Amino acid sequence: MKKRLLSMLCIILTISLVGCSKPSTTEEINVLESSYEEILESAKGSTVNFYGYGGDEVMNKWFDSYVVKQMKERYDITVKRVGMNIDEILNQLISEKQANSDKGVIDLIWINGENFKTAKENDLLFGPFVDKLPNYQNYVDGNSDDVTTDFGTDVDGMEAPWGKAQFAVAVNSDKIKQHITDTKSLLEVLKENPGKFTYPALPDFTSSAFVRNVIYDIVGYENVAELPEDEEVVKKAIQPAMDYLNEIKPYLWNQGKTYPATTSQLDNMYSDNEVYFTMTYSPNSFLGRIESGEFSKATKIIEFNSGNLSNTHFLAVAQNSQNKAGAMVLADFLMSIDAQGSKTDSNNWGDATVLDMNKVPADEKSKFSERSIVIENAVPELSAGMVPIIEKIWTQEVLESE
Structure with a gap:
């Protein structure tokens, strides 16, 4: 939402x-x-x-x-x-x-x-x-x-x-053979496959979850969860994750100059093989889309070692x-x-x-x-007040950065 x-x-x-x-x-x-x-x-x-x-x-x-x-x-x-x-x-x-x-x-x-x-x-x-x-x-x-x-x-x-929703990144395993378990291995894959990954512009709620999942992987959930809802404090704490999102920009679709407007647009790009990744808050929904032929049968879910966000x-x-x-x-x-x-x-x-x-x-x-896709190691969401703060920081530090 x-x-x-x-x-x-x-x-x-x-x-x-x-x-x-x-x-x-x-x-x-x-x-x-x-x-x-x-x-x-x-x-x-x-x-x-x-x-x-x-x-x-x-x-x-x-x-x-x-x-x-x-x-x-x-x-x-x-x-x-x-x-x-x-x-x-x-x-x-x-x-x-x-x-x-x-x-x-x-x-x-x-x-x-x-x-x-x-x-x-x-x-x-x-x-x-x-x-x-x-x-x-x-x-x-x-x-x-x-x-x-x-x-x-x-x-x-x-x-x-x-x-219940659980965030997940999906990949076409026919196109991407490497095993992705964290942001570091994702970066390596993006460098080898430039232009084949992107994520919607925030505040798209699925894309916002992707950014928080990156923060969890790089900064650690435990180092963010207890932070006060203060923009300057949060910005300092999550800066390594913002640096990472800037680092991958040159390897994104359209070199990160523009982003899809919605997750639905990203799904369409994925089904057309314009990109090799998409993302979702409902992994089980992919099963029907694979059966219908909308998504490749090679679609696999990526599980981050640090956990994938989950909420109700x-x-x-x-x-x-x-x-x-x-x-x-x-x-x-x-x-x-x-x-x-x-x-x-x-x-x-x-x-x-x-x-x-x-x-x-x-x-x-x-x-x-x-039939269900079960993702182990689910991690909780941050407090509601943290979400718009992170989205504002992403806009300033990533979207508007040169």
């Missing part, structure tokens, strides 16, 4: 949009004081507006063909998916708040990291609500650190987990949602065994489950894909 807030949307336009919108539910209840059965009944016949990153076409297809259909058939709830970058979503919520609108157009949000921190600190989210959701109570380890915290920010029941992505309810009941039902369904199992299939999405498999009944475990 992109992480920079854009300029505030025109308040007049926002008021106009909100004024034209229709309530998503005809019966208002206090969901935090209601039973889940009452929440289900209130949500019946309503419409839920789901807002989130729309650039993953594999995920979009799964959501539209499976989730939307299941929500209508099971609960008589219509789900409308709106693909929008997270900065625009936050912009919309802030604009509505400044207009004192309690009739927002957004119900459920796909969110995590610094964006959750921003939304929480600005009172843009509703909650705590997750303890009301049966699938969270029954199948999620509510004491796990990757569920209770989001990039170091306490979740406080305001986010429902619905997937979440769902949150907008504070001014007109259909909190419907949003909660959708969040609960997305944590169900059926939905979680379905999305682990690489032909659907390949996203890793957030469920504690020890809590899943034995006769239900077959619903989860046995």
Whole structure:
């Protein structure tokens, strides 16, 4: 997800949009004081507006063909998916708040990291609500650190987990024979294959993870994790990693003079053999793309000895949602065994489950894909506040450097 807030949307336009919108539910209840059965009944016949990153076409297809259909058939709830970058979503919520609108157009949000921190600190989210959701109570380890915290920010029941992501660089092993285990061996390969590696310009969220992974490898996670969120302190600590990213620039695609705008563009370059590397936050999704012929069958995942970043992505309810009941039902369904199992299939999405498999009944475990790319030595994310600091430093030290 992109992480920079854009300029505030025109308040007049926002008021106009909100004024034209229709309530998503005809019966208002206090969901935090209601039973889940009452929440289900209130949500019946309503419409839920789901807002989130729309650039993953594999995920979009799964959501539209499976989730939307299941929500209508099971609960008589219509789900409308709106693909929008997270900065625009936050912009919309802030604009509505400044207009004192309690009739927002957004119900459920796909969110995590610094964006959750921003939304929480600005009172843009509703909650705590997750303890009301049966699938969270029954199948999620509510004491796990990757569920209770989001990039170091306490979740406080305001986010429902619905997937796990792990960063990985992928390589066409037919084109690149050398074994890459760290930034040093990557540099050697890039020198031998100039122009065949690049990464999207930050703040692309996958590319931002690549930069943090480089920092981990060169500086060490333990030497960065406890740093204060102070730009000068962080800059001094991660300078060796910035020096490395400048060192590889001459060997990048287009000699590092320009960068792809998005991970999707990088994927297209990879599938066309314009470059021999790509990167992802969802390694399992590559399985379906390899089978379809989009990616080479020689596609392999690179595992760094220092570890690969891992995180959880979440769902949150907008504070001014007109259909909190419907949003909660959708969040609960997305944590169900059926939905979680379905999305682990690489032909659907390949996203890793957030469920504690020890809590899943034995006769239900077959619903989860046995085909998966498991990356050992996962390392956690930095605090949410560190991410924009690192991205700013990268822009100044790498993108804008000669």
